[in-house]
Every structure is written in C-alpha cells, then in structure tokens.
Amino acid sequence: MHTHLTKIRKYLAHDAIPGLCAWCGKWLHGAAKPALCPHCLRALPWNTGACRRCGRREHPDDSTQCAALPFEITISPLLYQGPIPQWIVRSKRRGGLPETRLLADCLAIAISDAYPANQLPEVLVPVPLSWRRLLQRGHNQALVLASMIARQLNLLVDPRALRRQRHTPIQPGLSESARYANMSGAFCCRRHWHGDHVAVVDDVMTSGATAAATANCLLQAGCARVDVWCAARAVSS
Numbered sequence: 001m002h003t004h005l006t007k008i009r010k011y012l013a014h015d016a017i018p019g020l021c022a023w024c025g026k027w028l029h030g031a032a033k034p035a036l037c038p039h040c041l042r043a044l045p046w047n048t049g050a051c052r053r054c055g056r057r058e059h060p061d062d063s064t065q066c067a068a069l070p071f072e073i074t075i076s077p078l079l080y081q082g083p084i085p086q087w088i089v090r091s092k093r094r095g096g097l098p099e100t101r102l103l104a105d106c107l108a109i110a111i112s113d114a115y116p117a118n119q120l121p122e123v124l125v126p127v128p129l130s131w132r133r134l135l136q137r138g139h140n141q142a143l144v145l146a147s148m149i150a151r152q153l154n155l156l157v158d159p160r161a162l163r164r165q166r167h168t169p170i171q172p173g174l175s176e177s178a179r180y181a182n183m184s185g186a187f188c189c190r191r192h193w194h195g196d197h198v199a200v201v202d203d204v205m206t207s208g209a210t211a212a213a214t215a216n217c218l219l220q221a222g223c224a225r226v227d228v229w230c231a232a233r234a235v236s237s
C-alpha cells in the first residue's frame, strides 16, 4: 500500500498529467500548451524585450555589439530564473520528459511568433554532447527538445550533423572571451549543406560560445543561415 502511494505521489510530482498544471498542480480547463494554468504561465520568467540577434535583455534591439555573431537570430523565450534551472536540470535526467515538454512548448510558441509564414528553418540541428557526457546521461536533452519542436512544427531534425570533437569541461570561472576561445573548434560538421537555413537547438544559452562555434561550423559546411533556438537565456558574469 505504502509503495503504491509513493508511486502515485512520484507520478504526480514528476509526470505532467493531462488536465493538471505541471507547476502548481491545479486542474486545467481544457488542454493547454504548455500544460500550465494561466497564473503559472504569467508567472514564468519570460525573456521579453531581448536583442533579436543574441537574446540578451541587456542589449537594445538595434545593438551593433553582436553584429559579428555568426548566427542570424536567437530565440530564447525564458530567462534562467525561477523554476527554469530546475526544469533544465530535470530535463537532463532520466524521467525529465515532462520538463522537456514544458520547455519545448514555450519555445514552440516563441518560434511561431518570430517567423513569418513559410520562413522557418528547414532543418533542426541539436547541439551534441561529448560521448563521455552522453554515456553519463543516457540521452541528449537538446535532441529530445529538438524532436518535440520538430514534431509540433513539422520540421526535420538531423541529430548527426554535428559532432563534438573534444570534451569541453564546464568552467564556470571562465571569462566570456575565454569561453569563446575554449569552444572554437569543439565541433565538426559531418555533412555538406547547400545553402540551407538551419536552427541550432539547445536547452540553455549562456555566453553564446557554444552557439557561435556550432553556427561557424555549419556555415563553413555550406549553410546559408543559422538561427539559434534555446529554451532559456542565462547570462555569464
């Protein structure tokens, strides 16, 4: 009996049940996407008024600071605050599908708002993990996120387009320029493109170094335009 109850509690806590708000657990009237009640949806830390190019709120929209970035636009609907860091951590773990679903739904809304009809990228390229980290985690949360969005928006995913050439340890103390230097050359592209418009998909963007390294790689391999789609925007200090 006890284990049964524990199982139900676990299920309630970790798996979004259709009809319940995934954050506060209140009943929803009808199907919501993301599965949140109006109150929780409003309470999310939305990354509004951010620079179209890099997704930072600190930049005015006509910022020239990021004119040299290799990617064209950044879609990052949420700030790395409130419940978002926990959702991101959970989405990296086994059983984190409900949280990945929430992040994907928030991202899909922002994507639909950002592009005029028929101008979406043709292919989604998830940022790959190093084999070492993939082995630790068992799945790449960026690929799961990309697949969910692709299904919603009817786009293609190429999970094998990019490969991480070397393991880049997380170095929180690194300055932003050091992060860029650390990431350059970290990826290689395994296919040729023919002027395609692609979107790099990741869960969280911090300095933008990973996004820039992947975009450079894809442009060199023949893409005409690379956009960045990430669920949350953090800012490195």
Ligand SMILES: [Zn+2]
Residues within 6 Å of the ligand: 021, 022, 023, 024, 025, 026, 036, 037, 038, 039, 040, 041
């Ligand atoms: Zn709620």
Ligand SMILES: [Zn+2]
Residues within 6 Å of the ligand: 051, 052, 053, 054, 055, 056, 059, 063, 065, 066
């Ligand atoms: Zn900017």
